[in-house]
Amino acid sequence: xxxxxxxxFNKPKTLLEEIAxxxxxxxxxxxxxxxxxxxxxxxxxxxxGEIRNVPNERKKEYGQLLNEVKQAAxxxxxxxxxxxxxxxxxxxxxIDVTAPGIPMPLGARHPINLVRxxxxxIFNKLGFTVTYDRxxxxxxxxxxxxxxxxxxxxxxxxxxxxxxxxxxxxLRTHTSSVQVRVMxxxxxxxxILSPGRVYRNETISARAHCFFHQVEGLYIDKDVSFGDLxxxxxxxxxxxxxxxxxxxxxxxxxxxxxxxxxxxxxxxICNSKGCNVCKYTGWVEILGCGMVDPAVLENCGxxxxxxxxxxxxxxxxxxxxxxxxxxxxxxxxxxxxxFLSQFKGA
Ligand code: DAH
Numbered sequence: 633x634x635x636x637x638x639x640x641f642n643k644p645k646t647l648l649e650e651i652a653x654x655x656x657x658x659x660x661x662x663x664x665x666x667x668x669x670x671x672x673x674x675x676x677x678x679x680x681g682e683i684r685n686v687p688n689e690r691k692k693e694y695g696q697l698l699n700e701v702k703q704a705a706x707x708x709x710x711x712x713x714x715x716x717x718x719x720x721x722x723x724x725x726x727i728d729v730t731a732p733g734i735p736m737p738l739g740a741r742h743p744i745n746l747v748r749x750x751x752x753x754i755f756n757k758l759g760f761t762v763t764y765d766r767x768x769x770x771x772x773x774x775x776x777x778x779x780x781x782x783x784x785x786x787x788x789x790x791x792x793x794x795x796x797x798x799x800x801x802x803l804r805t806h807t808s809s810v811q812v813r814v815m816x817x818x819x820x821x822x823x824i825l826s827p828g829r830v831y832r833n834e835t836i837s838a839r840a841h842c843f844f845h846q847v848e849g850l851y852i853d854k855d856v857s858f859g860d861l862x863x864x865x866x867x868x869x870x871x872x873x874x875x876x877x878x879x880x881x882x883x884x885x886x887x888x889x890x891x892x893x894x895x896x897x898x899x900x901i902c903n904s905k906g907c908n909v910c911k912y913t914g915w916v917e918i919l920g921c922g923m924v925d926p927a928v929l930e931n932c933g934x935x936x937x938x939x940x941x942x943x944x945x946x947x948x949x950x951x952x953x954x955x956x957x958x959x960x961x962x963x964x965x966x967x968x969x970x971f972l973s974q975f976k977g978a
Contacts, residue, residue, distance in 0.1 A: 637685075637686065637687070637690070640682050640685060640686060640694070641694065641697070643679055643682075644676075644679060644694075644697045644698055644700070644701045645697070647669075647675065647676075647701045648700065648701055648704055651669070651701070651704045651705055651708055652704070654708075656712050658716075659716050662709070662712050662713065662716065665705075665708070665709060665712075666709055669701075669702075669705035669709070670702075670705055670706065670709060676698060676701060676702055676705075679698055679701075680698060682694075683695065738976060739976075740972055740973050740974070740975045740976040741975055742964075742972060742975070743952045743956055743958070743964065743972075743975050744845055744948055744949065744952055744964055746952070746975060747948050747951050747952040747955065748827050748845065748847065748948050750872060751825070751827070751847050751868075751872070751946070751948070751951075752825060752827065752847075754867075754868050754871040754872060755825045755849065755868070757871075758823075758864060758867065759823050760823050760824060760825040760849065760851075761823065761824055761825070762824070762825050762826070762827065763810060763814055763824045763825070763826050764810075764826065764827070764828060765809070765810045765813050765814075765826065765828070766804075767803060767804055767828065767829055767830075767831070768795060768801060768802075768803060768804070769801075769802055769803075769804040769809045770800050770801060770802070771799065771800045771801075771802065772812070773804075773809040773812045773813060774792075774802050774804050774805060774806070774808075774809045775787060775802075776931075777812040777928065777931040777932060778808055778809075778811070778812060778887060778888040778928055778931075779887040779888050779925050779927050779928055779931075780887045780888075784887065786886075786887045790805035790806065790832055791805075791832050791833035791834055792805050792832070792833060793831050793832070793833050793842075803830075803831035804828075804830055804831065805830055805831065805832055806830050806846060806848070806945060807826050807827070807828050807830060807846040807847065807848035807945060808848055808888060808943070808945055810824075810826035810828070810848055810850075811826075811848060811850045811888075811924075811928075811932075811943055812928075812931070812932055814826075814850065815850075815852065815928075815929070815932035815933070815934055816932045816933060820852040820853055820854075820934060820939045820941070821851075821852065821853040822850060822851065822852040822853075822941070823850070823851050823852075823853075824849070824850050825847060825848070825849050826847065826848040826849075826850075827845065827846070827847045827848075827948070828845065828846065828847075828848075829843055829844070829845055830843065830844060830845070830846050831843045832844075836962065837961075838959065838960040838961060838962065839961060840961065841949070841961050841962065841964075841965065843965070844947060844948070844949045844961070845947070845948035845949060846945055846946065846947055846948060847945070847946055847948060848943070848944070848945045849942075849943060849944045849945070850924070850941065850942075850943045851864075851941050851942050851943075852924065852929070852934065852939055852940070852941030853939065853940075853941065854938060854939060854940075855940065856923075856939075856940045856941045856942060857940075858891070858923055858942070860942065861921060861922075861923070861942035861944070862879075862881060864942075865879060865881075865895055865919070865921065865944065866879050869895075869897045869918070872951070872955075873897055873900040873955070874900055876898075876903075877897050877898055877900060878897070878898040878904075879895055879896065879897055879898075880895070880896045880897075880898075880915060881893040881894070881895055881896075881921075882894045882895075882896065884920060884922075886920055886922055887925070888922075888924065888925055888928050888943065889921065889922025889923055889924060889925055889942075889943060890922060890923060890925045890926075891922055891923060892920065892921070892922035893920070893921055893922055894917055894919070894920050894921075895917070895918055895919050895920075895921060895944075896915035896916060896917050896918070897915070897916055897918050898914060898915060899913075899914050899915060899916055900954075901954075901957065902914075909954065909957065916954055918946055918950065918951060918954070919944050919945060919946035919947075920944065920945050920946075921942065921943065921944035921945070922942065922943065922944075923940060923941070923942050924940070924941045924942065924943050926940075929941070949961050949964055952964065956975075
């Protein structure tokens with residue numbers, strides 16, 4: 633149906649009234665207004681198209697009317713926009729830039745990580761690289777290949793968690809299992825450090841836990857001697873506990889090393905004068921070590937006539953407890969923030 637001239641002229645007039653009376657109280661409504669009157673698909677566009685239906689003598693009048701609408705919309709928009717901007721500015725003025733900021737508490741590193749990272753850093757300097765391996769092991773890698781056949785009494789030293797009822801699947805009792813995996817899969821020279829979690833079926837107390845962390849070290853090459861082992865551990869002890877630290881090797885027994893030793897360091901708490909950390913002996917035990925037993929090399933496919941090597945294993949909790957004088961191992965796995973936050977910057 634053709635619009636009458638009256639209709640055509642009425643539309644912009646209604647819009648003018650709308651512009652004059654519309655209530656805009658927030659930036660969202662102002663944007664709606666802008667889209668309706670000033671956007672690319674604004675409401676005036678089709679009205680401009682109507683000009684062809686207006687008789688010639690009134691075209692000018694109609695055009696002026698539309699321009700009036702457009703100008704009114706622009707004026708209203710600009711006016712409201714600056715009002716809103718001003719309000720935002722006033723809000724910003726409310727911010728007290730001299731007020732103290734919201735504090736961001738600094739995290740702390742876990743003492744187990746601190747010690748493990750330090751051990752890795754020290755042995756990195758000697759060319760040891762880090763190898764991780766699985767915590768669920770088979771009997772071969774955790775025991776048999778390490779010279780502990782099924783009925784070997786040494787298995788009793790490490791109360792084992794078995795997975796379900798399958799005696800072949802265990803939670804590893806030590807990181808020495810990684811030695812076997814590495815020797816089976818790599819050609820010497822081998823120089824690795826293997827940190828990780830281990831599990832033993834122990835009653836939890838201040839001194840023992842059913843899971844803890846170890847770092848295993850292994851060096852296999854031609855002509856590796858006990859002297860190399862001793863010098864390496866001496867370097868480690870001084871880097872870890874201070875330049876005046878002395879070490880002492882006591883003969884010991886491990887099924888996978890021959891000869892075997894336990895290493896004590898001079899007590900860095902009391903300077904060997906005697907305290908309850910060293911139980912008034914002046915020495916504290918930190919690790920087990922030895923020359924890899926030729927039978928272990930052979931089990932892993934390494935010719936024991938050509939190669940020799942040393943291995944060592946240390947408990948991370950034990951070293952952390954000594955270093956930070958922590959008297960209960962349970963603190964290291966309880967995640968009490970009051971305890972852990974003390975290691976900020978340690
Ligand atoms: N696996 C031993 C343990 O858990 C520690 C150990 C001792 C590792 C002597 C070694 C070693 O590599 O040579 O008690």
